[in-house]
Amino acid sequence: MDKGKGLARRWAVELADSTGSSTSSSAAVPDPLGFTRSVHEQDDASSSRQKKDAEALWKAQKAWEVAQAPFKNLLMMGFMMWMAGSTVHLFSIGITFSALWQPVSALQNVGKVFEPYKDSRVETLAPKLLFIALNLVGLGLGFYKLNTLGLLPTHVSDWVSSLPPPPEVEFSGGNLPFH
Template identity: 35%
Template sequence: MTTTTPNPSYPSWVRELHSPPNPKSKSASSIRDPPGFSASLTGKRAQLSKTQPHKPPTPEETDILKVKKSWEVALAPAKQLPMNAIMMYMSGNSLQIFSIMMVFMLFKNPLQALMQTNAVFTKYETPRTRGKMWVVKAVYVLMNLVALGLGIWKVNGMGLLPTTRSDWLAWESQREPVERTVFAF
């Protein structure tokens, strides 16, 4: 690939595009280094990082990291609970499309998470961490059940749970009166 120098009749910006200015050297720069910065220390650090390669983690360290990460995954539903509770409170108790969609999502997400519990933790499970994983999975299931409880609270607040006697009138039989009164003249 050959670069040609543009004709001097071209504008100056075209000539500058084809021949960019030379980079300024560090010593010629008018900007001073920030306080506490030393170019010699930076060079030594770069040399140390190049000469000392990072050693790979041991299997024990890897297992510890996997257990920590699995705890983060297990506690993630608990971190969403305050936001979900505020959203449920703010959506109100009336039957509107927004509140119905919010309640639907509040039931759908924990149910999906409960069905995929083993799949979520398979990448963190090793033969050495299997004994610790059942506790992590139990906490994960508990946090998702708390999220389902929040959904049940919201559905009850909306009046959609059949908790009163009037909700079951269709299945009650009519009472037969013991006595009858007749109007007489």
């Protein structure tokens, strides 16, 4: 038996208004006793403002953390270059060129590094300047290591082969007396 087929269900509630649309207007329904919309809307506005302020503060802190990150790299790279020694061999050259490449690639990507922290309330100029300065110090450290290895052309004879090399300023010998 198909009892009730085609008939509306007994406990169904029709949520559509009398015009046939499925949306109801909130103005037609009165507010409950003790409820005022203006206070509720003010609370929403102040909480959203607090959330935006907290997000801006978080972004500013993260931008400063990213800006200070090259300092840790400077200490590690300086230690590695010191451990590599001052003789020219594969390990010291590899460490030196790594010390040169990392700051150069970081300086090329400054905009991308600070892109997630852009906001109208977050000032990223000072963190960017610190980031650039620390990477330039790292670049200088790499050039200093190249100079101590003797790989930088610092004398005229490095460019012109017909000129004599500079005289040696140091001489070291064993503990044998010279006669």
